[in-house]
Amino acid sequence: MKDRFFSEFTRSFYKEVTRRHPKMPIFGRMTRGVAVCTLGADYDSYFNSLESSARRNVRKALRMGYVFEPIIYNDYLDEIYEIRCSTSVRQGAMDAEMLNNKPKPNTDKKSKSGTHNYPYFGVFDSNRKLVAYAGCIVAGELLELSHFFGHKDYQKDGIVPLLITEIARKSIEGYSGVKYFVYGSYVNSSETLARFKKKLMFKPYHVHWKLH
Numbered sequence: 001m002k003d004r005f006f007s008e009f010t011r012s013f014y015k016e017v018t019r020r021h022p023k024m025p026i027f028g029r030m031t032r033g034v035a036v037c038t039l040g041a042d043y044d045s046y047f048n049s050l051e052s053s054a055r056r057n058v059r060k061a062l063r064m065g066y067v068f069e070p071i072i073y074n075d076y077l078d079e080i081y082e083i084r085c086s087t088s089v090r091q092g093a094m095d096a097e098m099l100n101n102k103p104k105p106n107t108d109k110k111s112k113s114g115t116h117n118y119p120y121f122g123v124f125d126s127n128r129k130l131v132a133y134a135g136c137i138v139a140g141e142l143l144e145l146s147h148f149f150g151h152k153d154y155q156k157d158g159i160v161p162l163l164i165t166e167i168a169r170k171s172i173e174g175y176s177g178v179k180y181f182v183y184g185s186y187v188n189s190s191e192t193l194a195r196f197k198k199k200l201m202f203k204p205y206h207v208h209w210k211l212h
Contacts, residue, residue: 008109009116013139014211030209033186035202039179043169050165051199057158058165064157065126068166071133073106073120079130086152115140115177121170123163125154132159134167143171144182164200 017030040046047055073080081102111117116139123132134148145167150160164183171178186194186204 009111010139010211013137014209017207018209030182030185030207032206033204034207035183035186035189035197036205036207037168037181037183037201037203039168039172039181041172043172046168046172046201047165049201051201054161054165054199057161059158061123061158061162066131066157066159066162067124068162069122069124070170071120071122071130073133073135076122076130076133077103077105080133080149083131083133083149083151115175118146119170121163121167123150123159123166132163134163136167138175138178141177141179142182143167143175143178143180145184161200 037046040049047058084103085099106118108118117137119136119138121134121136122130125131131154132148132150135146137144137146145164148160148163150163168181171181181202183197183200183202186197189197
């Protein structure tokens with residue numbers, strides 16, 4: 001029986017990454033300078049390849065008792081809204097829609113396959129408070145970090161590097177088909193954001209997408 005989710009998901013994802021770039025219309029949105037981390041066979045090799053500052057951030061967060069877990073988005077709408085509203089400026093101004101309106105419940109269809117999905121992940125402090133979260137897309141060999149936010153009051157503790165590196169671990173150990181971890185593009189990234197991507201082993205690539 002044909003998996004309707006798989007068909008709709010695949011076409012929607014392909015359409016999104018290949019639509020015209022708003023500032024470079026001759027290229028697809030996710031075809032130039034795509035930030036890609038090529039994952040190896042095990043987490044330790046990945047972790048040891050990170051810049052030392054990233055490894056220190058992660059170890060600090062773990063020492064302070066932060067833990068990473070998959071989450072059900074709809075169970076944490078209030079906490080997610082608090083995280084989003086913890087600062088009005090991140091890599092630029094926050095979207096007014098996110099600051100002025102509480103997130104709506106997620107209505108994504110459930111996948112019948114582990115190779116295509118919309119998983120969410122979170123980082124909790126020792127009191128079980130959600131302090132960072134991420135929404136991802138799993139599409140065959142790729143896991144894309146679609147969006148993520150960390151609570152401003154806890155960012156100095158290394159919660160965001162912990163979130164991202166543990167998603168990489170999940171990609172390696174939980175999604176056997178995933179080979180590439182994607183985090184947006186280097187195109188139009190600020191110097192600070194580009195530096196952050198680099199220390200977490202996301203490198204710029206030109207990508208040619210194929211729909212089979």
